[in-house]
Amino acid sequence: MPESLEYDRYVCAEWELFVRDGARARASLEALAGVTAARALDLGCGAGQELLPFVTERRTLAVGVDIAPSTGHAARALFAARGEPAPVFVRAAAEALPFAAGVFDVVICRLALPYTDNARALAEIARVLCPGGRLLLKIHHARYYLGRLRDAVASGALLRSIYMSRVLLAGAVYHLTRRQPRGRWTAAGETFQTSRLLRRELRRQGLVILGESPDSSLATPSYVIAKPLGSPAGGRSSAG
Numbered sequence: 001m002p003e004s005l006e007y008d009r010y011v012c013a014e015w016e017l018f019v020r021d022g023a024r025a026r027a028s029l030e031a032l033a034g035v036t037a038a039r040a041l042d043l044g045c046g047a048g049q050e051l052l053p054f055v056t057e058r059r060t061l062a063v064g065v066d067i068a069p070s071t072g073h074a075a076r077a078l079f080a081a082r083g084e085p086a087p088v089f090v091r092a093a094a095e096a097l098p099f100a101a102g103v104f105d106v107v108i109c110r111l112a113l114p115y116t117d118n119a120r121a122l123a124e125i126a127r128v129l130c131p132g133g134r135l136l137l138k139i140h141h142a143r144y145y146l147g148r149l150r151d152a153v154a155s156g157a158l159l160r161s162i163y164m165s166r167v168l169l170a171g172a173v174y175h176l177t178r179r180q181p182r183g184r185w186t187a188a189g190e191t192f193q194t195s196r197l198l199r200r201e202l203r204r205q206g207l208v209i210l211g212e213s214p215d216s217s218l219a220t221p222s223y224v225i226a227k228p229l230g231s232p233a234g235g236r237s238s239a240g
Helices: 003-020 022-031 049-057 073-081 118-128 142-155 158-177 195-204
Strands: 039-043 061-066 088-091 104-110 129-138 208-212 222-226
Touching (some): 003 049, 022 049, 022 129, 039 049, 049 061, 049 073, 049 104, 118 129, 118 195, 142 158, 158 195, 195 208
Parallel strands (some): 039 061, 039 104, 104 129
Antiparallel strands (some): 129 222, 208 222
């Protein structure tokens, strides 16, 4: 199966999961009660389903970013089928966003951070987020990968077991050294996050955790994060 077709099927499946679960859309809107959401950015957007409630309920100018070559292909058809204007889709990496500083009121990043250079991605999020803006962030905790490792071992999936072990090792090194390893041995740089590590990285960028979202879980915590009013419009450097 061509890679683009496989990707489109994957994002369509994610779209269906989202639209069937109305609680997810409500949680996003409730997390932003009292916050202007004129411009929203979704990192690792897939089909752009996380932007759907903002487009339909708030008429937000929505932008989706993904690194996949076919970014936006399936999404435009899905939005059109609902009679809604599609977001603007851009192919880019989270570590190098092609936007000016302080242009977004809301940034959404659900389960994309584990696959990035965390310091650079969070620096870019802080840069494009306006003072007073919000970041809706969902991460993979170490518990997520431990569960995947147990399942892989139980099913005899040797390669998957090795991969999950490498992710856990990389995450442990990251927590101990404060530097995220990105070498070949680290499973393409994939890593877990914890509340402690996240607070440290966010503090370097002038971002503050306000609380957890209703869809938060022990394996995949979800956070509502603020860029305080009075923060520099462009954020801080990844070097902290």
